[in-house]
Amino acid sequence: MFSVPTLVSLLLLAVPHVVYADPCVAFDAEFNLLAFGLNGKDWNAGQQSSWGSGSATDITASGRPPFDGTGTTCYLAQFFNAIYVLNGDKSNPSDVHIYDAAAKSWTTQKTNTNNFDLTNFAAILDHDTNVFYALSKGDLWFLDMSSLKAATSSVLPWTNAETSPYGSDYQPTMALAQNHVHFIGTPGTPAGSAEIFVIHFSFFQPQAQAYSGPQFPATHGQTTSFFQSEGVQQEFAFIPDDFSNVYVINVESNTTTTLAAPPSKDTNARYASSITALVQLDSTGAVSFVPYKQGDASTNSAATWSSVAPIAAVAGTSSGSSSAAASGTSTGSSGSKTSATGSGAPAGTRLSGTASATGASASTTGTSNGAMSNAVSFGAIAGVMLAVLAYLH
Structure with missing residues (x-):
């Protein structure tokens, strides 16, 4: 007995x-796909041509954040080949962790939040100015990262720039294109339209911009901008919480096209884009992608999602389509909201590994x-x- x-x-x-974790995905300036915080490690899956097989390279280095925050988010500063991580350390949530992708090294930048609420915001990193813009409880904030690819001894301030016209109850969905911040689902804005903040003039446009083509819903969701080999982003993907489609909004032609919805219907998923791919990291740690060809609507409409095999091989994950998240069971509340993509989606705590x-x-x-x-x-x-x-x- x-x-x-x-x-x-x-x-x-x-x-x-x-092992509780809140990992994220990002691209470096060479458009290698990086996954941070999976199985307590960081991985480089290489460029898109290598995602069909093989194993990712372990790039875990000292000084990295623990990736145990709520709503960890990652952003590429393309000019400097640096990845900025917000909310990567629950013990020090105001820290911005900087990964120098060329040097493969980490440093930690101290910031002063000045009452900016790190548990309730959505943010984008502007391509040209390298400034974070974040909307929290109706107020627009910014954090100037200058040309940093390594932390300085100075404490950087979050600055309250102005009050938005959308009200304090608006749960923000933010996207970046052409140095403009686009807000979807603002009160009173119809489907297929977005409100715009012009960064270089610090100006909220008085009227919404309408887009022709398939109408994206006026609801909350997540976004990520497609990069260019040169110049600023001209398109962004919008993944609404109803997963009706992936809507690609082109701000040059003011048109909308569609991609297939991702395999994991997970409102806590994270997204990243290169020039030619949209990537999803779901709450189980599964990483999937769909190829994208800018300006080719017929090719894009037929594109399908696949697992990023090199990450699945090392992180013990597979396609998110087999998870409960894929059936829509993983949903968030309106409490703690952050996003790597500017969506403000409720952030679940991810479990790394299986x-x-x-x-x-x-x-x-x-x-x-x-x-x-x-x-x-x-x-x-x-x-x-x-x-x-x-x-x-």
Whole structure:
């Protein structure tokens, strides 16, 4: 007969060892796909031509953030080949972590929030000025990153620039294109239109911009901008929370086209774009992509999503289509809101890697505001609990 301590130990063995994380994806200036915080490590999956097979390169280096914050977000400063990470350290949420992609090194930049709420905002990083613009509770804030690819000893301030015309209750969906910030789903704005803030003139346009083509819904969602080999972004992808489509908005022609919705219907997913691909990192840690050819609507409409195999090979993840998140069960509340893409989507706490258990069945359940994305079967745990109770009685 097992002793009580032995039975308790068996119960603990039935529960998988889990590591909570909130990873993110970004591209470097050469458009290698980088995944940060998966299985406690960082990975370089290479360029798009290599995503069909192989293994990603471990680029984990000292000085990196723990990627344990709520709503960790990553941004490419293309001119400087640097990745900026917000909310990467729950113990120091105001820190901005800087990854120099050429030197493969990390530094930590201190900031003064000046009452900027790091738990409730959406943000974009402007391509030309290298300034963060963030909307939080109706106020527009900025953080000037100058030409930084490594931290300085100075403390950088978040500055409250002005109050937006959209009200404090607007849950922001922000996108960047042509040095303009585009806001989707603002109160009273119809489907297929976006409000605009002109960065270089610090000016909210008085009227919404309408776009011809398929109408994107006037709802919350997530966004990411497609880069150019030269110049500023001209298009951004909008992934609404209803996953009706991926809508690609071109701000030069004022038109909209569509891509297939991502495999994981996960409102807590993160997105990144290169010139020729849109990438999704879902709450289970699965990374998928769809190819994109700018200006070719017929090719894009037929494009399909695939797993980024090199990351799946090293991080123990697979296509998000098999997860519970894919069925729409992973949803967020309107509480803590941050986004790597400017969406302001509620941020769930991601679990890196996959769960495994001795004598128990593991299942992927998705996450919602801190829930485990990989959890041991409840029935297996319950069975062990009943065995303990039966022994005690």
